[in-house]
Amino acid sequence: xxxxxxxVQHPIVKHIVKLRQNRDYRYDHNSLVIEGVKLISEISQDQxxxxxxxxxxxxLPKGIKSDEIFIVTESILHKISTLTTPEGIVAEISMPQxxxxxxxxxxxxxxxxxxxGNFGAILRSAxxxxxxxxxxxxxxxxxxNDKAMRAARGATFRLPLAWxxxxxxxxxxxxxxxxPLVADLDGVNLADVKVxxxxxxxxxxxxxxxxxxxxxxxxxxxIPMPGKMESLNVSVAGGILMYxxxxxxxx
Numbered sequence: 666x667x668x669x670x671x672x673v674q675h676p677i678v679k680h681i682v683k684l685r686q687n688r689d690y691r692y693d694h695n696s697l698v699i700e701g702v703k704l705i706s707e708i709s710q711d712q713x714x715x716x717x718x719x720x721x722x723x724x725l726p727k728g729i730k731s732d733e734i735f736i737v738t739e740s741i742l743h744k745i746s747t748l749t750t751p752e753g754i755v756a757e758i759s760m761p762q763x764x765x766x767x768x769x770x771x772x773x774x775x776x777x778x779x780x781x782g783n784f785g786a787i788l789r790s791a792x793x794x795x796x797x798x799x800x801x802x803x804x805x806x807x808x809x810n811d812k813a814m815r816a817a818r819g820a821t822f823r824l825p826l827a828w829x830x831x832x833x834x835x836x837x838x839x840x841x842x843x844x845p846l847v848a849d850l851d852g853v854n855l856a857d858v859k860v861x862x863x864x865x866x867x868x869x870x871x872x873x874x875x876x877x878x879x880x881x882x883x884x885x886x887x888i889p890m891p892g893k894m895e896s897l898n899v900s901v902a903g904g905i906l907m908y909x910x911x912x913x914x915x916x
Contacts, residue, residue: 667722667734673744677716677735681745681757688807691760697809700746700755702726704819712758712822718745720753731756747811760809764825766837769797770863771911774834776847776879777804777870778899784808785816786900787868788824794907798825800834804870831878838865838882845883846910848902849875850895852885855909864910868903886910 670678683690684698691697696715699705705717706726714731720742725734742751766772773791778784784806791799806813808828814821827837838845844860847867867883869875875885888897888905897905 667736669736670718670741671738673741675741678737678741678744681716681718681755684757685745685747685811688809691809695760697758697760697814698745698755698811699758699814700748700752701815702752702754705729705754705756707819708758708822715757715759717757718742718755724752724754758822761822761826763827764798766798766800766825766827767840769825769841770843771796772837772841772843772865773799773903773907774802774865774867774879775799775805776802776867776876777873778868779804779806780871780899781806781810781813782816783871783898783900784810785813785818785821787903788813788817788820790900790904790907792820792824794904794911796824796907796911798827800837800865801826801828802834803828803830835882841865846886847875847879847883848887848899848906849880849885850887852887855886855888855906858884858886858910860910866903866906866910868899868906871899 681698684696702724709726709729716733717729717731718735718737719725720739722736745755773796788799801808808821808826841863843863843865845865867879869879888902
């Protein structure tokens with residue numbers, strides 16, 4: 666049954682706003698907010714929503730599954746959206762649960778990647794380039810941050826994600842028999858790196874770079890840069906490394 670809401674003070678409107686603004690609230694309620702016609706339509710093919718909010722019924726994807734559907738005013742949509750120009754549809758969905766990553770061969774590790782735009786772009790590249798999963802260390806951005814999810818373009822819901830500390834990560838690397846590598850300006854030239862098909866690639870903090878923990882367990886690799894620039898954006902560097910290492914197991 667489709668319901669109509671006209672007040673920005675409605676309890677469910679306040680709930681959606683709080684989900685957007687408060688990380689602890691998101692995790693307590695095991696819920697996320699996503700928006701955009703294309704993204705909501707694509708995800709609706711595999712998952713059921715908790716609630717969908719639209720300006721008009723014509724914006725609802727065909728066959729969408731949701732516990733509740735609300736038609737709302739423009740003022741409500743602007744209240745629950747983070748976009749300057751909302752597309753007209755917002756949805757609440759259950760938060761993806763942590764994956765084990767057990768048995769996976771190509772894993773990205775995010776070690777202090779704090780910018781949500783970079784974070785999401787890395788997830789998007791990882792799924793596009795055929796990597797199996799992502800392990801998120803505790804000092805990294807929240808994967809369910811609004812900006813991170815927008816940059817990921819749906820990869821957040823399609824890529825196995827796990828989060829934890831270095832102790833858990835080391836156990837995973839050992840159990841999966843992965844070769845740990847880390848992106849580092851002082852590393853071995855990427856062109857000279859020979860790796861197996863089982864890789865754990867660590868991408869570090871945008872400003873601080875590689876952590877001591879990563880240096881202690883990983884072989885450092887670097888992207889040769891003949892141009893006059895000291896470093897690359899972490900998401901750009903990650904994409905290059907994922908492509909090169911993901912296809913280099915036959916060297």
